[in-house]
Amino acid sequence: MKLPNDPLVIITFVLALGGHVTWGIVFFTNSIKRRYAAERDFNHLKNNQKQITDNIAFGFREIDERFDRTDRDLLEIKAYLIGKGIIGKQHEQ
Numbered sequence: 001m002k003l004p005n006d007p008l009v010i011i012t013f014v015l016a017l018g019g020h021v022t023w024g025i026v027f028f029t030n031s032i033k034r035r036y037a038a039e040r041d042f043n044h045l046k047n048n049q050k051q052i053t054d055n056i057a058f059g060f061r062e063i064d065e066r067f068d069r070t071d072r073d074l075l076e077i078k079a080y081l082i083g084k085g086i087i088g089k090q091h092e093q
Helices: 007-083
Strands: none
Touching: none
16 A cells, blocks of 8 residues: 655645544543533532531521520429419319
């Protein structure tokens, strides 16, 4: 098989080969960028989920503390009313 000696054919081949190499490099770098972006988005979602979970747990702790304070306040009110004789054994039935 005889290779062409025409400079136009050689230049065309080199440019086509260069275009394919350039396309491959661009494709590879874009895939790396997409992978990094997907990983970053996943980490954002994971961190947001953790923050939501922490905030829900904080909300439940706050509600429990408020119920505990309300229970103490009700016990104080009940003790005061029993001490003043406003309520007693006949009212607890």
